Amino acid sequence: MDDDQKKLPPDESEPTPSETTSRITPAHYLRLAKANLKSGKKKDAFVLLQHAIVQFPDDPVVLSYFGCIQALVDKKYRSGIEACKRAILLLKKWEADDKEIIYAQFYLNLGRAYLAAGKKQDAITAFASGLKYDNRNGDLQRELHDMGKRKEPPLSFLKRSNPINKYIGILLHARTKEIPKAKVKK
Numbered sequence: 001m002d003d004d005q006k007k008l009p010p011d012e013s014e015p016t017p018s019e020t021t022s023r024i025t026p027a028h029y030l031r032l033a034k035a036n037l038k039s040g041k042k043k044d045a046f047v048l049l050q051h052a053i054v055q056f057p058d059d060p061v062v063l064s065y066f067g068c069i070q071a072l073v074d075k076k077y078r079s080g081i082e083a084c085k086r087a088i089l090l091l092k093k094w095e096a097d098d099k100e101i102i103y104a105q106f107y108l109n110l111g112r113a114y115l116a117a118g119k120k121q122d123a124i125t126a127f128a129s130g131l132k133y134d135n136r137n138g139d140l141q142r143e144l145h146d147m148g149k150r151k152e153p154p155l156s157f158l159k160r161s162n163p164i165n166k167y168i169g170i171l172l173h174a175r176t177k178e179i180p181k182a183k184v185k186k
Contacts, residue, residue, distance in 0.1 A: 077117035
């Protein structure tokens, strides 16, 4: 055998952004970004998605992940949330067999962007919307669980924001802090 026959096939590993971008697909970018996110490298994932959004500005999947990461890492909450919303609108026009699962992921990304912006109620609404498409999505369920559920207002027939409910709630909360826990004798 001569040297030409001994050559191995070209490496089929994932390309990096520094390689020729012509062979990098949106799926490649997303795979690399998700790998970076799993290993805690949010900034690296953000850089990858910045490259991806330049190459594929109308890809709803890239747009959704970019918006979420933009809110989390770059702290550009408004544009991150808008990107996530635009991705949901683009998905409606997109031909895909597994749209329900994709919608759930898009609402998860939107909810996370809202959380990063401190908009808890909007995040809850987004997570709940995602569960309408895939009620078994563990990430959506985990996000809602981690956020916790608020107690009912003291006077349930009044809105939570009603001043009477606010002041009763403050008094009840202060009272529970003042009452020392009883010591149990053994």
